[in-house]
Amino acid sequence: MQTTNPATNEPLATYEPHSPETVEKILSRADETFRDWRERPIEERESLAASLGEVLRSNAGEYAATMTREMGKPIDQAVAEVEKCADLCNYYAERSAEHLQDERIGAEPGTKTYVSYEPLGPVLSVMPWNYPFWQVFRFAVPALTAGNVGLLKHAPNVLGCANAIEACFEEAGYPAGVFASMQIEADRVADVIADDRIRAVTLTGSTRAGRAVAAASGENLKKTVLELGGSDPFIVLDDAPLDEVVDAAVTARNQNSGQTCIAAKRFLVHESVHEEFVERFGRAAEQLTVGDPTDETTDVGPQARADLLEELDSQVRRSVEAGATVETGGEPLDRGGNFYPPTVLSDVPEDCPAATEELFGPVAAVFPVRSDDEAVEAANDTQFGLGGCVWTADADRGEALAKRITAGNVFVNQVVKSDPRLPFGGVKESGYGSELAGHGIREFTNAKTIWVER
Structure with missing residues (x-):
């Protein structure tokens, strides 16, 4: 798996795909980590999101340079992408508990009835190269703050970005196994989706890739969120x-x-x-x-x-x-x-x-x-x-x-953009499901009805 500088077409680095044994270890650790991570107080997970934003800002120049080398993004736009990721972290550090609080619903006199938003488990994200940091953080920060753990299958031409992102979560203090990158080829994704430890899948990419992930996920009854192409x-x-x-x-x-x-x-x-x-x-x-x-x-x-x-x-x-x-x-x-x-x-x-x-x-x-x-x-x-x-x-x-x-x-009277405060998603062949805001953080949760008879 080779990365190449698109401004010069010179090779940058070679990465060995993870072996089946390595993938098994990543999946096993994610499953084990989830059991503890889901029990952490939401305030602790929000605090880690805030720390993640600080790490992003302190290393913005380094991360931006990696993006520019691997996929050719103009450097000032790459810096802006890192800063937008940090803003996303701040948003969920401040608002996650609000978005995930129990929703009380009246039913019958003498009963306590409400909806509890609970994490699903390990979530696989299949991410593109064009916004190699933003697309990942747009998924990972709300999903992890909700109590899930995240696994990243990034585009093969931005694996340096994938490794930098994994290190970013480690530097921010996230426990090992809460977020991990898997270096695998596209034809191995369906096998990972089929694994019982994966509970949901999200993809940002082409409509063709979306169809393939949706088919594999549907066959295994896994929740999906797809953000696909547009015109x-x-x-x-x-x-x-x-x-x-x-x-x-x-x-x-x-x-x-x-x-x-x-x-x-x-x-x-x-x-x-x-x-x-x-x-x-x-x-x-x-x-x-x-x-x-x-x-x-x-x-x-x-x-x-x-x-x-x-x-x-x-x-x-x-x-x-x-x-x-x-x-x-x-x-x-x-x-x-x-x-x-x-x-x-x-x-x-x-x-x-x-x-x-x-x-x-x-x-x-x-x-x-x-x-x-x-x-x-x-x-x-x-x-x-x-x-x-x-x-x-x-x-x-x-x-x-x-x-x-x-x-x-x-x-x-404004160009189309994504904003952490507003839900983002498409319809028709542009996909389904929401990212960002309260809608996005609840996508990878179980809206569980609880009825308590007094």
Whole structure:
């Protein structure tokens, strides 16, 4: 299992997959640790979450550099990712007991009836490379604070991040076995899911990977939470303030070098401002700096792997062959590493890849729409349902449209983002279940009804 620097395509490190014997030891220790961990007072688990946040902040530069080396994230965005993880820790250090407190429910006179939220046990997390710290902490902090133990199967190109995360939990004072990383290949995941000691599974990744994990989990009756792909609509109404909207559009499409499930991918622009938006959007995208991700002035780094660059390039070429117009960008940069420039496509045919597939890179497809109704229809014309946003000078008008968009997260006059205080998840082929907030911490608990007769 090899990690490679995507900015240079030079090898970084080689990792040996864990043997079946090592995996058995990890599973056994997780099962044993859970019996004690679940009994720890919630205040103690909250205190450890706070300590975890302190460790993250004190080592932010080191963790960010590891991310940048392994998957090419621009260094300032990598630092921001670590800081966001620390904020998540603070949130659950403050709010977990509140979210998990017993819920009293009236039933009959003379009875005590309530719901108790109790941990499930060892939870397997299958995590992606694009946010190699945030995706893991978004699962692990609420799950562990609820009393579960966590096992991580990370993407093979960010195993240095996986090891750093495991060490982070150790440094924060978590008991051995509460959180562990398993270095295994994808074809071994189903066997781990089938193990009786695994009680639940969560995955962030592609719809294809989600189907495989859901099938294996369903066969073994394991609870799952899936956060999958997206093709988020970015709706620009006729009254939207274009100065603000264009800036937001550039960020929404090119953040993390465009490698984001909740990135805006389909820009649905009212025909009265479509031409101006396309021209300004393309010009602004051209101003982004593409280059060395370790340079703080870089806006867009490399694509994380060579095969991902090739797939993105193929999708763009097939879209252009079908009739799409390249306003800017449109082909890989002629330099070492996996660099693809910010790209804007217009005149996009309905059945080409830019319209029907998820483009996981800095490529925006712009479509004209004639009305609010047409914008909603186009927004919902996808197999995905992760996020979306609406831009307008009339917030009430935007909210009315937001309610009609089939997605797990819709923002008005703001780019789509995840926030520890709010639940996050998708519908349709973007997955199911919630992460974050009180909804997320209760996903991996047993909502147990208790009835006490007096």
